[in-house]
Structure formats: structure tokens, C-alpha cells
Amino acid sequence: MTAIQIGIAGAVLLVAVGLYGLLVSRHLIKVVIALQIMVKGAMLAIIVAGAAVGQTNLAQSIALTVIVVDTIAAVLALALIVQIKRRTGTLDAAELAQLRH
Amino acid sequence: MSLHVLLLLAGVFCAGMAVRARPLTAALWLATLSAIIAIVLYRLGAHEVAVIELSVGAGLITVLLAFAISMAEDETMPTALVPRPFAWLLVLVAGGALLWLLLPALPAARQVATDAPFIIQVWENRLLDLVLQIVALIAGVMGVLSLLGETRTADATDRVDRADDAPTPRMEGGR
Numbered sequence A: 001m002t003a004i005q006i007g008i009a010g011a012v013l014l015v016a017v018g019l020y021g022l023l024v025s026r027h028l029i030k031v032v033i034a035l036q037i038m039v040k041g042a043m044l045a046i047i048v049a050g051a052a053v054g055q056t057n058l059a060q061s062i063a064l065t066v067i068v069v070d071t072i073a074a075v076l077a078l079a080l081i082v083q084i085k086r087r088t089g090t091l092d093a094a095e096l097a098q099l100r101h
Numbered sequence B: 001m002s003l004h005v006l007l008l009l010a011g012v013f014c015a016g017m018a019v020r021a022r023p024l025t026a027a028l029w030l031a032t033l034s035a036i037i038a039i040v041l042y043r044l045g046a047h048e049v050a051v052i053e054l055s056v057g058a059g060l061i062t063v064l065l066a067f068a069i070s071m072a073e074d075e076t077m078p079t080a081l082v083p084r085p086f087a088w089l090l091v092l093v094a095g096g097a098l099l100w101l102l103l104p105a106l107p108a109a110r111q112v113a114t115d116a117p118f119i120i121q122v123w124e125n126r127l128l129d130l131v132l133q134i135v136a137l138i139a140g141v142m143g144v145l146s147l148l149g150e151t152r153t154a155d156a157t158d159r160v161d162r163a164d165d166a167p168t169p170r171m172e173g174g175r
Helices: A003-024 A030-053 A056-088 A093-098 B001-021 B023-045 B047-072 B084-104 B118-125 B127-165
Strands: none
Touching: A003 A030, A003 B001, A003 B084, A003 B127, A030 A056, A030 A093, A030 B001, A030 B023, A056 A093, A056 B047, A056 B118, A056 B127, B001 B023, B023 B047, B118 B127
16 A cells, blocks of 8 residues: 555544444533544545645645634634523533523 | 554554543544644654644643533543444444545545745735634634633523622611
8 A cells, every 4th residue: 555545544533433432422511522523534544645746735725724714613612502501501412402591 | 654553553453442431531542643643644644733723722722622622521431322333334434435435546646836934825825824824713612602601691690690689788876
């Protein structure tokens, strides 16, 4: 296997582990962590693809956008999680799905 | 090559531990994963993004996660909604589909054009991305501020309600 194929395989494994975390986690903070893992896999895939075609700098500029957007999404999600905990007293997604007005 | 494989295996292990562990421990595993990914990115030639990933992914996000976990004070681990064997099956199907799509396309990849320097790519070729990042940053900051402001308003309302419910003090000493 070449370094590019190894990198792509690693990225796919990271996305798969993140997807598994999304499927089995009910704790909202764990959901954010699983999303972070998936984004890291996607970012690694972008850089590996850039390296494969000799466009590492272009891939870096795209990965920079991914990092910024991912960080904003994480910050907003964590702020919402803190609010949810204060108002409902739980971070269990299944319990939150049962909430009514 | 072997170091590359070892780093990626260590990254996948950290990701697995982050999925399995309790939230605070998971945040530490995620920080370790970010550091490993930063090393891999550096070895692939993406030096600038490696530094940003190390500072933002392993630093800022970990601090924010620890802050949110300490604010929420919730370390319970509810059982999964989706049965684990079914989740594994879905993950295997998704991962297999991704590999099936990506791996055959890689040998055909070849250098298509000269790569401009990173500064030129960011500030000239991807200027629209940069503007959108600034807009997203401002929107994110305003979103967090509005959430915190809502908290202060709610706290103030609670205090007013408690003051209304309290018995009114009687005037002593007057007529």
C-alpha cells in the first residue's frame, strides 16, 4: 500500500469510528466528540487527496475552512448543551426527545 | 511508511477510546487524537494546517469541552439507543462503501496544476471562503453571546420571582 492509500484508509477508519459514536451515544457531549472525530477524518482525507495530486497548499486552504467551521459548530453546540442542562436537568438525548412544552 | 501506519493506528485507537470513555476522559482522548493528526498532517507537508490543528483541535476544543463538562456536571453514560451489533453493521457498510469509492480512484490521481503558495491560496484564490469564515465567526460569537445573555435574563427573572414570593416586611415603629 502507498502512503496515500494508508492515509485514506486511516481517514475512513476515523469517519467510521465517529459514525459509530454518533449511533451509540446518547450523551450530548459525547455526540459533539463523535462529530469532532468524523471531521478530523474528513480533514485528513482532504489533505491526503491534496498530497496525492500535488496540491497540498490548496488542500490546506480548504482544511483551514473546515477547522474554522468545525470549531464554530462545536462552540455553539457546547453553549446549547450547557443551556439544555440548565433548563431540563439532563443531557440524555432520549429523555430530551420525550420533552413536551 | 511504518511510522505513518503506527500514527494512524494510534489515532484510530484514540478515537475508539474517545467514543467509549466518559465525557471528561473522552475529551482528553480527543486531544491526543488531534495531536496525532497534527503530526500526520505535518508529515504530509501540510505544515500550516498542522500547527492550526494542534492549537485549535488539541488546545481550544479541549478547553471548551472541559469547560462545558464542568458546567453541565453530568458524567452519566446512558445506554445506547441503537443496538451495538446493528451500529457496527451500519459502520462497516458505510466504511466499506467509502473505501470502495475512494481507493480505486487514487491510482488515477496525478498532478494537475502547479500549486500556489499557501498565502496566495488563502488570501487570493480562496478569498470567498475567507469572507465566509469571518461571517461564520461573527455569527458564532453572537450566538454564544445571545445564549449567555439569555442565561443572565433567566437568572434575573428567577430572582425577581423569588423576591415577589417572599413575605413583605412589616413596618415597625410608625403609626
